[in-house]
Amino acid sequence: MAEFTFYTVAMSRGQIARWALHEAGADYDQVVFDWTTRPDSFQSINPMNKVPALVHRHGDHDHVITEAAAINHYLAETHPQSGLLPDAHERAAYFRWMFFAAGPIEQAVIAAAMGWEVPEERSAMAGFGSLDLALSAMEDWLSNNDFAAGNRFTMADTYVGSQFVWGLRFGSIPETPAFKTYVERCTNRPAYAEANAIDAALIEAAAAG
Numbered sequence: 001m002a003e004f005t006f007y008t009v010a011m012s013r014g015q016i017a018r019w020a021l022h023e024a025g026a027d028y029d030q031v032v033f034d035w036t037t038r039p040d041s042f043q044s045i046n047p048m049n050k051v052p053a054l055v056h057r058h059g060d061h062d063h064v065i066t067e068a069a070a071i072n073h074y075l076a077e078t079h080p081q082s083g084l085l086p087d088a089h090e091r092a093a094y095f096r097w098m099f100f101a102a103g104p105i106e107q108a109v110i111a112a113a114m115g116w117e118v119p120e121e122r123s124a125m126a127g128f129g130s131l132d133l134a135l136s137a138m139e140d141w142l143s144n145n146d147f148a149a150g151n152r153f154t155m156a157d158t159y160v161g162s163q164f165v166w167g168l169r170f171g172s173i174p175e176t177p178a179f180k181t182y183v184e185r186c187t188n189r190p191a192y193a194e195a196n197a198i199d200a201a202l203i204e205a206a207a208a209g
Contacts, residue, residue, distance in 0.1 A: 010202035076155035104128035161186035
């Protein structure tokens with residue numbers, strides 16, 4: 001039995017965690033389902049009934065991790081040999097931008113997709129302020145740094161990078177020069193290609209029926 005069991009739906013945020021599993025070199029098996037075949041038992045793993053979810057068999061007990069950003073950082077910590085943890089000088093930017101992508105960027109993109117308008121006089125109440133403001137902050141950083149933590153790829157980039165891969169692919173984030181070159185740097189990694197190929201095959205098989 002593998003050390004980790006990964007629960008996912010192919011066309012979902014599970015792709016974020018799969019990339020991290022491959023970057024970390026984790027020993028994992030997978031349970032893949034779709035939204036119509038999701039087993040009732042899965043809710044005992046994640047009461048939110050969402051993917052991704054990861055179960056880590058650790059000694060005589062299991063740990064359950066949900067939320068893609070948490071899963072990805074957990075994998076970096078459990079696989080320190082992967083070199084994906086930040087060093088002392090990278091930690092501030094690592095956590096800053098990973099959680100910025102999981103908070104303001106994610107919420108701003110979803111709000112825009114849903115057509116939710118935040119009145120300007122109430123923008124301070126919204127954690128993301130506005131989509132333009134959130135993207136401007138990220139663009140400024142990526143115009144001066146190759147990656148989320150600075151000039152070296154870390155596990156933060158599996159999360160931040162995924163937000164921009166999807167955003168540029170589906171048009172929810174504009175393709176500025178800084179975002180485009182950042183996505184190219186991230187997607188040129190062998191682990192990204194390996195993980196993406198698995199999910200692409202699962203999506204193709206599901207579409208074929």
